[in-house]
Amino acid sequence: MNDDIIKINGLKFFRADKVIFDGVDLNIKRGKITAIMGPSGSGKTTLLKLIGAQLYPEQGGVLFNGINIHKLSRKELYKTRRSMGLMFQSGALFTNLSVFENVAFPLREHTELPEDMIRDLVLMQLEAVGLRGARDLMPSELSGGMARRVALARTLIKDPKLMMYDEPFTGQDPITMGVLMRLIKNANDVLKLTSIIVSHDVAETASIADYIYIIANGKIVGHGEPDAVMQDNSPWVDQFVHGLPDGAMPFHYPAKNYYEDLLNA
Amino acid sequence: MLERIQRLGAFGLSFCERLGVSAVLLARVIVRRPRFVKALPLLVEQLYMVGVLSLVIIVISGLFIGMVLALQGYNILDKFGATVQLGQLVALSVVRELGPVITALLFAGRAGSALTAELGLMQATEQISSMEMMAVDPLWRIVSPRFWAGLISMPLLTVIFMITAVYGGYLVGVGWLGLDPGQFWANMQSSVDLHKDIMNGVIKSGVFGFVVTWISVYQGYYAVPTSAGIARATTKTVVYSSLAILGLDFILTSFMLGGW
Numbered sequence: 297m298n299d300d301i302i303k304i305n306g307l308k309f310f311r312a313d314k315v316i317f318d319g320v321d322l323n324i325k326r327g328k329i330t331a332i333m334g335p336s337g338s339g340k341t342t343l344l345k346l347i348g349a350q351l352y353p354e355q356g357g358v359l360f361n362g363i364n365i366h367k368l369s370r371k372e373l374y375k376t377r378r379s380m381g382l383m384f385q386s387g388a389l390f391t392n393l394s395v396f397e398n399v400a401f402p403l404r405e406h407t408e409l410p411e412d413m414i415r416d417l418v419l420m421q422l423e424a425v426g427l428r429g430a431r432d433l434m435p436s437e438l439s440g441g442m443a444r445r446v447a448l449a450r451t452l453i454k455d456p457k458l459m460m461y462d463e464p465f466t467g468q469d470p471i472t473m474g475v476l477m478r479l480i481k482n483a484n485d486v487l488k489l490t491s492i493i494v495s496h497d498v499a500e501t502a503s504i505a506d507y508i509y510i511i512a513n514g515k516i517v518g519h520g521e522p523d524a525v526m527q528d529n530s531p532w533v534d535q536f537v538h539g540l541p542d543g544a545m546p547f548h549y550p551a552k553n554y555y556e557d558l559l560n561a
Numbered sequence: 562m563l564e565r566i567q568r569l570g571a572f573g574l575s576f577c578e579r580l581g582v583s584a585v586l587l588a589r590v591i592v593r594r595p596r597f598v599k600a601l602p603l604l605v606e607q608l609y610m611v612g613v614l615s616l617v618i619i620v621i622s623g624l625f626i627g628m629v630l631a632l633q634g635y636n637i638l639d640k641f642g643a644t645v646q647l648g649q650l651v652a653l654s655v656v657r658e659l660g661p662v663i664t665a666l667l668f669a670g671r672a673g674s675a676l677t678a679e680l681g682l683m684q685a686t687e688q689i690s691s692m693e694m695m696a697v698d699p700l701w702r703i704v705s706p707r708f709w710a711g712l713i714s715m716p717l718l719t720v721i722f723m724i725t726a727v728y729g730g731y732l733v734g735v736g737w738l739g740l741d742p743g744q745f746w747a748n749m750q751s752s753v754d755l756h757k758d759i760m761n762g763v764i765k766s767g768v769f770g771f772v773v774t775w776i777s778v779y780q781g782y783y784a785v786p787t788s789a790g791i792a793r794a795t796t797k798t799v800v801y802s803s804l805a806i807l808g809l810d811f812i813l814t815s816f817m818l819g820g821w
Contacts, residue, residue: 348694377696388691405697447691454695 301326301458301490302347306356309339309346316342318514319356324458329484329491331505333498335536335545338511340494341385344460347492348382349373360458378406381456385463387443389435395422395446396431402454421449425479441472448479452487459489465497473497477504498537502526510536512545583779590705590778603706611672611707612714616721618671619664623722626663627729630654634730635738647740648749651730656753656762660723662810665769668715669802673777676707677798680781681791689782704778711777715770716763723762761817768809773802 302324309317316339324330334340345351347358349365357364360376368376389398399418403409409417422428425445435443444464451459461480465473481504484491495501502508502522510518510525510533518525518533526537535543551557634650680703683689689699727749734740753759777798784794 345690350690350693374696374698377694380694382691382694384687384691386687388687390688391686402695402697405695405702451695 303359308355328506334511381451387447607710623725624729627726631730631733648745649752655726661765676777677781681784685786711774719766
């Protein structure tokens with residue numbers, strides 16, 4: 297089988313008149329954790345939505361296991377999505393269902409398993425993320441980190457081949473961040489998944505990723521193994537990984553001359 | 562001038578596009594392989610949310626409208642010495658017009674706006690997106706039960722409204738103003754036709770139910786996923802639904818009076 301689970305070629309995507317992707321090429325290796333990093337607003341989440349065919353590109357394509365996902369019929373697309381999982385930044389739990397029912401949801405929808413088996417599977421998943429005791433809580437009673445762990449359990453229960461994480465570490469305390477990093481790494485290695493992490497938390501992501509792509513201005517500006525990327529001297533990558541306030545990505549949003557602007561008041 | 566024409570054209574195009582999108586949404590909700598075993602509990606839950614929870618407002622409004630109608634009607638009929646016709650007046654106004662129209666307006670305000678807000682919020686909190694990524698079609702799981710629940714509830718609520726309004730008229734006419742109950746009911750019975758009056762009223766309510774729930778789920782599903790966007794979508798649901806109800810009522814009435 298081909299070594300790349302995802303192949304993206306010449307991807308172009310516009311939103312209104314704004315160019316989000318202007319010819320992006322990238323490959324995701326099977327069994328590895330690939331990180332996609334970039335400044336806020338660089339379209340990282342959009343890229344995940346393009347891979348999941350929730351959005352359609354203007355040009356170029358996304359091959360998932362050699363199949364162009366955007367050419368599939370609605371029915372085939374839903375079938376293909378069964379082997380994908382996407383963990384949203386907010387967790388996106390169903391607010392009217394308890395933790396247990398949230399995790400059981402994919403099983404109830406896609407299988408005809410008996411109730412006691414669903415119960416066992418859900419408890420096993422919740423145990424793996426350390427939240428078996430929280431099964432009766434409602435999503436509104438969970439902290440942000442717990443919600444993400446429930447979302448992880450809910451995504452993993454349908455046994456995906458490709459896991460995508462949208463900003464899994466953003467806004468988390470160091471303990472929760474450590475827990476999430478370990479869970480993501482374990483899930484990838486133990487369950488033999490392929491993982492894509494979209495993030496702008498450089499140190500955390502680089503510590504568990506096998507390969508990193510950096511996106512800025514609608515293009516891939518750097519890629520390589522974590523060590524290589526951290527040493528990269530190109531302006532975009534250097535500014536991003538070392539968090540420099542000004543550089544290839546300017547501090548100022550494009551505007552006309554400052555003095556003229558003040559004088560014309 | 563040219564800019565105005567351009568703007569008009571752009572508005573026309575975007576209107577047609579929205580109409581097309583809403584038609585596709587409707588088609589995807591209606592035309593699909595039925596899955597009764599899984600769909601039934603979802604439908605029952607929504608019938609409760611949309612239908613049963615709207616009962617209180619429908620019953621109370623029905624009662625008061627029937628009472629006011631009897632009071633006003635009595636005063637006018639009294640001038641012509643025709644107060645015995647009060648039962649007929651109340652029943653015909655309620656069954657032909659007020660029942661379907663007011664129920665639909667109340668339904669749009671109570672259930673339609675709730676549907677839009679709920680779907681809009683699900684969109685904003687990425688619940689619909691996450692469902693799509695779990696390979697569960699949100700149109701089947703979320704939109705379809707709400708649509709059918711609205712469609713089924715509206716005629717039932719309308720019939721309940723009609724009954725309570727007639728009873729409200731009875732309370733005022735007979736209980737308070739002292740009309741003879743026999744005359745009240747007999748005149749009503751002889752003038753109200755099952756097919757021409759009651760069935761036509763129910764058909765109207767079915768059409769209103771279809772349009773109001775369609776507008777509500779469309780506005781919610783395609784709401785801009787921000788707080789301002791959801792607020793605007795909820796307002797649009799109530800405004801568009803009310804206008805559609807009143808416009809369609811005129812069209813349907815003209816057809817019905819003309820014997821189709």
